[in-house]
Amino acid sequence: MKKHNFYAGPCILSPYTIQKTADAVLNFADMDLSILEVSHRSKQFQAVMDEAVALTKELLNIPEGYHVLFLGGGASLQFCMVPFNLLNKKAAYINTGTWAGNAIKEAKLFGEVDVIASSEASNFNYIPKDFVIPTDADYFHYTSNNTIYGTEIRKDFDSPIPMVCDMSSDIFSREFDVTKYECIYGGAQKNLAPAGVTIVIIKEDALGKVSRQIPTMLDYRTHIKKGSMFNTPPVLPIYSALMTLRWYKEQGGVKEMERRDIEKAAILYDEIDRNKLFRGTVAEEDRSIMNVCFVMNPDYAELEKDFMEFATMKGMVGIKGHRSVGGFRASLYNALPKESVEALVAVMKEFEAKH
């Protein structure tokens, strides 16, 4: 039976990415060798790195003065690398979920952290709106998509200071104004590649302004200077990332991804709002188009396990909600086809008809 993959991360990748990655594991760049067994210094892999950087710049409209890096350590290491490199005295953060909280925790090791807004008191079910970004902070950090709670910020803030953004789970799903940011980062395993590589977009001018010593591996300048090859990079995830980037370009770029993502999310939210058995968990205006969280309506709470089993039997995979929200979460990343959303909606309708 065809599986519909709604996992939150690692998660669905385009069939093109999977096929091309499999091919390269067997025979990379007509070398008659696996990509797993050739040097990252080979000219064939250098070409992969160069094209991945160039395509990222093209797809995201990244201007001169910014560098694209492919690093190890996940988005979680960026929670520490960002303040290590950019926080001199004070930084402003908003706390919109678990990942934002983790970023705040690390930043506190490096200076004053002004948490200017938080939705923690209501289990992060909305994005705070009325906050003022201080002008005397070094940067303002936010998480654009809260993967666990299903809220999303899809518009660049008007910020008086440079911004830093964790875009792990919605990068390549909208166009944004790179010039408003000092740093944008994301673990690749949601909209780009298998786990193991982190994409970092960093502004050259933002660096070299902190007074502390930075260990070599944690200094962005090291990786800029060495073209993300100071140490051995995660070659296979980078190769897969390149395949996804090629696929994005061929499909019509980020604008087209956004159009599809909005359409897919609307199909599912419409059904959640219509179906008497279910309800959404977050403020409507903050609903994520990447991670759709929903629960049983209170009158039907006892059907949760039954629906889970029914949906699983029908080929739905990965829809169990995160333990901090409960219920269900369907992740609709770029690679997820509309047919999968329609299949989930059909299952929800069929289940409703039985009750």
Ligand SMILES: *Cc1c(COP(=O)(O)O)cnc(C)c1O
């Ligand atoms: C998954 C995720 C992370 C963690 O990424 P790792 O690569 O596992 O460290 C951080 N932020 C957001 C928004 C995420 O979705």
